[in-house]
Amino acid sequence: MSGDDYFIDTVIVGAGVIGVAIARELASRGLDVLVLDQEKAAGQHQSSRNSGVIHAGFYYSENSLKAKLCHEGKQQLYRFAEQRNIPHKRVGKIVVATEDRETAKLQTMQARAQACGITDVDMLTGAELRRMEPELTGAAGLWSPSTGVIDVMALLQALELDAASHGATFALSSRVLNLSRHKGHWSLTVDSGGSLTRLGCRVLINSAGIEAPQLAARIEDMPSNLIPESYLARGNFFTCQGGTPFSHLIYPLPGPIGLGVHLTLDLDGQAKFGPDVEMVDRISYDVDPQRADAFYSSIRTFWPGLKEGRLMPAYSGIRCKIGKPGDPQDWIIQTAATHGLEGLVNLFGIESPGMTCCLALAHSVAEQLAAEGLMREIR
Ligand SMILES: Cc1cc2nc3c(=O)[nH]c(=O)nc-3n(C[C@H](O)[C@H](O)[C@H](O)COP(=O)(O)OP(=O)(O)OC[C@H]3O[C@@H](n4cnc5c(N)ncnc54)[C@H](O)[C@@H]3O)c2cc1C
Numbered sequence: 001m002s003g004d005d006y007f008i009d010t011v012i013v014g015a016g017v018i019g020v021a022i023a024r025e026l027a028s029r030g031l032d033v034l035v036l037d038q039e040k041a042a043g044q045h046q047s048s049r050n051s052g053v054i055h056a057g058f059y060y061s062e063n064s065l066k067a068k069l070c071h072e073g074k075q076q077l078y079r080f081a082e083q084r085n086i087p088h089k090r091v092g093k094i095v096v097a098t099e100d101r102e103t104a105k106l107q108t109m110q111a112r113a114q115a116c117g118i119t120d121v122d123m124l125t126g127a128e129l130r131r132m133e134p135e136l137t138g139a140a141g142l143w144s145p146s147t148g149v150i151d152v153m154a155l156l157q158a159l160e161l162d163a164a165s166h167g168a169t170f171a172l173s174s175r176v177l178n179l180s181r182h183k184g185h186w187s188l189t190v191d192s193g194g195s196l197t198r199l200g201c202r203v204l205i206n207s208a209g210i211e212a213p214q215l216a217a218r219i220e221d222m223p224s225n226l227i228p229e230s231y232l233a234r235g236n237f238f239t240c241q242g243g244t245p246f247s248h249l250i251y252p253l254p255g256p257i258g259l260g261v262h263l264t265l266d267l268d269g270q271a272k273f274g275p276d277v278e279m280v281d282r283i284s285y286d287v288d289p290q291r292a293d294a295f296y297s298s299i300r301t302f303w304p305g306l307k308e309g310r311l312m313p314a315y316s317g318i319r320c321k322i323g324k325p326g327d328p329q330d331w332i333i334q335t336a337a338t339h340g341l342e343g344l345v346n347l348f349g350i351e352s353p354g355m356t357c358c359l360a361l362a363h364s365v366a367e368q369l370a371a372e373g374l375m376r377e378i379r
Contacts, residue, residue: 004182012034014208021159023035026365042172055147065330071116073356175192236316238312279325292311320348
């Protein structure tokens with residue numbers, strides 16, 4: 001296209017697990033795809049800074065995108081992990097009600113699970129809880145046997161290899177600055193280590209994670225009223241020296257913003273606790289060791305045996321939240337049907353369980369492009 005240094009059919013901004021899964025899906029359907037990321041390697045933000053849990057999907061309201069894509073996505077992800085030998089484990093998860101009066105909330109969660117088609121979630125009495133996890137304190141529990149853990153970087157690598165085998169290419173250390181429109185095509189200004197390139201494309205996917213709203217604001221003609229309000233909620237993790245006595249994932253009841261400080265186990269059985277919720281105004285991943293105090297008190301509500309001095313700061317991730325704090329919002333997959341800009345897809349607020357849903361979400365994006373007549377095979 002005139003004025004552009006290069007033209008490629010489809011450009012995806014963001015090489016996190018979502019951008020790469022979309023690249024794999026679109027490239028496998030015959031589109032020429034280029035993925036751009038500002039970092040030196042893929043997956044440096046949310047995709048490598050999460051809990052690595054394959055969620056069952058019972059936290060979300062019945063008709064939400066999160067619930068629908070989590071139900072499909074979990075099954076697709078397990079199948080993909082099995083086919084591609086990606087390390088993973090169906091370790092199972094217990095949500096604990098620490099007091100009798102919280103039991104009704106577990107029943108509500110179970111009813112919501114059933115409404116979403118998740119039929120393997122069962123209530124546990126206090127005695128059943130203690131039989132499964134003798135050191136766990138709780139009045140009742142909710143047992144989800146199909147919740148699991150996965151090696152997220154191995155998943156990302158498998159998606160990248162698949163995408164590349166279908167012809168997708170990756171340009172790292174390439175930050176997209178501005179996006180304008182010329183004669184029905186998109187034109188991107190890309191900064192690669194100080195050198196600026198103009199890149200033209202027909203289909204543009206904004207999969208920039210926590211920076212997606214800011215990127216959308218730099219798209220020419222993008223209606224500002226369709227860019228959701230957003231905020232950053234850092235989640236810190238602490239490891240537990242000397243291990244824990246637990247063999248399942250242990251969650252308290254969810255809070256207004258996160259799922260509550262919970263215990264996850266990695267594939268070697270090593271425990272970590274988190275993520276908590278810390279509002280931040282810029283991207284920084286330092287973990288403040290002082291936050292351990294709040295971790296001790298949260299964890300001791302369900303594991304009173306946790307001894308002082310065992311928690312060590314580990315890492316953090318930043319959730320891309322849309323809406324207002326405490327007012328849970330569904331994901332937004334925004335196409336021309338909403339904003340009127342042909343070929344543009346914005347993905348807003350793809351927080352947890354985004355990793356679980358990466359394959360289902362990629363499929364959904366491809367289907368929406370197809371419905372808008374944009375999936376013509378060009379190779
Ligand atoms: C603390 C935490 C715990 C979580 N736990 C789980 C879990 O257990 N299970 C689960 O299913 N999900 C979990 N999630 C959610 C999951 O990690 C995300 O939904 C998923 O990683 C989102 O992937 P993404 O590709 O959209 O975003 P990201 O991985 O953040 O990728 C976005 C990419 O865009 C790039 N980018 C941004 N702006 C530009 C630009 N202008 N130019 C070029 N590149 C740009 C960034 O460098 C980045 O690589 C968790 C998230 C967090 C933060």
